Amino acid sequence: MSRQFRSNLAQTIEAFLEQKHTLGFKYCENERYLANFDAMCAGQFQNETTITREMGMAWAVSLPNESRAGLSRRMSSVRELAKYILRNGEEAFVIPTEYGAVPSRKHIPHIFSHEELQLLFTTADRCFENDKFPLCAIEPSVLLRLLYACGLRPYEGRTILRENIDLDDGTIFIPESKKLKDRVVIMDSTMLDICRRYDEKAKLIVPDSAYFFPSHGRTSKCHDGHWPARVLNRCLINAGITEFTGNNPRPYDLRHTFATRTLLRWMQEGYDLDSCLPYLSAYMGHEKFQHTLYYIHLIPDFFPEILPRVASKFASLIPEVSI
Structure with a gap:
């Protein structure tokens, strides 16, 4: 202490x-x-x-x-x-819960289209080239791809320790995530190749860094909590992605996009969601299984063509829609 x-x-x-x-x-x-x-x-x-x-x-x-x-x-x-x-058996005043209560606001996530993702990543590859610290020019594109490809929470991505990412077998150990749950995330071959190439350059610039994404070359410090949002907003503006029907995208929406598109792909390929959902829940580090089911609720909003396939099986989770 x-x-x-x-x-x-x-x-x-x-x-x-x-x-x-x-x-x-x-x-x-x-x-x-x-x-x-x-x-x-x-x-x-x-x-x-x-x-x-x-x-x-x-x-x-x-x-x-x-x-x-x-x-x-x-x-x-x-x-x-x-x-x-x-x-402990002593008297104490407990501040009433209405003091400091945050009004609940329903945030509808932005599910990125394939075109938006491609444009976002392409822009991230080039729009940070003028940054003074050389590593800052290549970190953003790796971070954004990692949040999407592995469905990471933004803080999980920016705080990855070098000792926790295995670039031989393509795994990332996420310690004490939400509710202190540890988990291991597996990268696909494309993401693993991107991380390997990034790490080769990073080790030349900051060889002793404890973090995979060190903050401006500081060996013992990662980027602050607002960094993912700054990176995403800069890329969106430079890519010309500025018109949205709902809420503006947040870094967390890359995780939402990963989960929603994973479920959509399983449905299209005919997999049994009852069997697959527990794997997705564990992979994403959800505390409750209902948190994973939430993404089924999103599918009709963003992919209405899939609704007939899931309406009967998950009817209680899918809202009624009017055409």
């Missing part, structure tokens, strides 16, 4: 974090929030030894320029701490 806590809650916070770490949670961002909460308590509530209503409501005040999602994450950390105190 790298942070120092100074309030009367210091020992409680440290014990709570130790429990989380013991259970396998990294809890890095939450530890930062709790350090800020501890600083507030040390400055404004020096005599309190547990979380009171006054402390909780003071923490629940939205900060300048704070997003709803940021407020929600900040509230969640202190809420969990209060529940920990209650489980």
Whole structure:
């Protein structure tokens, strides 16, 4: 534990974090929030030894320029701490869930067409050539192809460690992904060849990098969380792909496209989806099987010609459509 806590809650916070770490949670961002909460308590509530209503409501005040999602994450950390105190038989105020609640918004993913994917990847190959750091000119095209070809979550792609990608057998080990689930992803021969050629160049430029996609040559640091979105948006603009019927594409939509097109291909080839879906679920690292079934729900929207084949078998999962 790298942070120092100074309030009367210091020992409680440290014990709570130790429990989380013991259970396998990294809890890095939450530890930062709790350090800020501890600083507030040390400055404004020096005599309190547990979380009171006054402390909780003071923490629940939205900060300048704070997003709803940021407020929600900040509230969640202190809420969990209060529940920990209650489980240990002491009194504590739990911040009500309506404070920091993020309104649910249904995001309809953009499923890329074959033409859009081809144009996107071709553009990614050339639109970063003028970047000052040489590796930045070739990283984007590999990242975007990897997100699509392997159905990776954006953060899984950008944080790949060199030791976790085996360019001999074409596998990528994804440790502690969503809900701390490990999995192994297999690349096809085309993606493996692209990664091998990229790695040969990367090792010449940053031979000691711990990450497959090092941030501007820093051996121990990967790109920040906004990098995939910056890369995708720049490619879309340069490719002239700017008109969309629904939401603007996000890096995550490359993963959605992989899953949807995989299911579509299986249907067209006559595979039994009951048998295939568990494999796709495990490959993508879904916590629940229902998360994989979600992609069947998308198919009628983007590929209406396939609807008759799946309507009877998965009718409960497919919405009614009007022609």
